[in-house]
Amino acid sequence: xxxxxxxxxxxxxxxxxxxxxxxxxxxxxxxxxxxxxxxxxxxxxxxxxxxxxxxxxxxxxxxxxxxxxxxxxxxxxxxxxxxxxxxxxxxxxxxxxxxxxxxxxxxxxxxxxx
Amino acid sequence: xxxxxxxxxxxxxxxxxxxxxxxxxxxxxxxxxxxxxxxxxxxxxxxxxxxxxxxxxxxxxxxxxxxxxxxxxxxxxxxxxxxxxxxxxxxxxxxxxxxxxxxxxxxxxxx
Numbered sequence: 001x002x003x004x005x006x007x008x009x010x011x012x013x014x015x016x017x018x019x020x021x022x023x024x025x026x027x028x029x030x031x032x033x034x035x036x037x038x039x040x041x042x043x044x045x046x047x048x049x050x051x052x053x054x055x056x057x058x059x060x061x062x063x064x065x066x067x068x069x070x071x072x073x074x075x076x077x078x079x080x081x082x083x084x085x086x087x088x089x090x091x092x093x094x095x096x097x098x099x100x101x102x103x104x105x106x107x108x109x110x111x112x113x114x
Numbered sequence: 115x116x117x118x119x120x121x122x123x124x125x126x127x128x129x130x131x132x133x134x135x136x137x138x139x140x141x142x143x144x145x146x147x148x149x150x151x152x153x154x155x156x157x158x159x160x161x162x163x164x165x166x167x168x169x170x171x172x173x174x175x176x177x178x179x180x181x182x183x184x185x186x187x188x189x190x191x192x193x194x195x196x197x198x199x200x201x202x203x204x205x206x207x208x209x210x211x212x213x214x215x216x217x218x219x220x221x222x223x224x225x
Contacts, residue, residue, distance in 0.1 A: 031211055033211075033213075042215055042216070042217040042218065043202065043215040044215075045212055045213065045214075048211060048212065050211070055211070056212060091157055091158070095211065097211070098211065101211065102148065102160050102163055103148075103160070103213060104160060105150075105157040105158045105159070105160075106157060107156075107157050108157050
């Protein structure tokens with residue numbers, strides 16, 4: 001079975017540009033999570049969806065970040081405008097939903113903003 | 115602020131030894147606990163989860179949970195060089211899907 005799919009795997013962009021990261025969760029999973037990982041702050045939850053509805057976006061750093069989940073098999077995380085401090089690895093994870101459910105991670109997108 | 119603390123290491127053990135990784139958490143309402151392994155440049159991979167006090171064994175891995183002490187650990191028996199990675203502890207509060215991750219412990223198993 002295919003795991004969580006993310007694209008692109010690497011993104012290099014200039015400050016001020018718009019960046020869109022994409023995620024396809026595991027088929028049948030009802031919850032989707034966006035994380036950011038940096039050396040300084042570790043792995044942080046940005047936002048998560050359940051049944052395509054955003055449940056908690058308290059980890060979204062600022063208004064430059066937005067996320068959507070138009071259907072059960074696709075989600076985007078957008079940064080506009082991007083800044084050098086947004087450079088990080090962004091992971092998408094999915095789970096069957098509900099508490100006591102394991103999350104499975106995608107391969108991540110390494111974002112570099114110059 | 116809910117926190118999950120791990121010794122950053124590095125923890126170095128010889129091949130064949132037992133590696134012991136520890137994690138403490140601040141939220142007494144936490145109900146589910148996970149251990150992820152992350153190789154350098156790769157994504158976190160779930161290796162163990164535990165929901166009840168006590169021990170849970172899976173192959174060479176044993177997770178131990180003590181909710182009274184707010185402590186969860188991972189033991190790796192017969193450590194192999196392929197176990198060398200960063201191990202992330204993650205905790206979810208009861209009723210929530212949100213995971214709070216520790217910053218991880220880097221383990222090196224020396225041949």
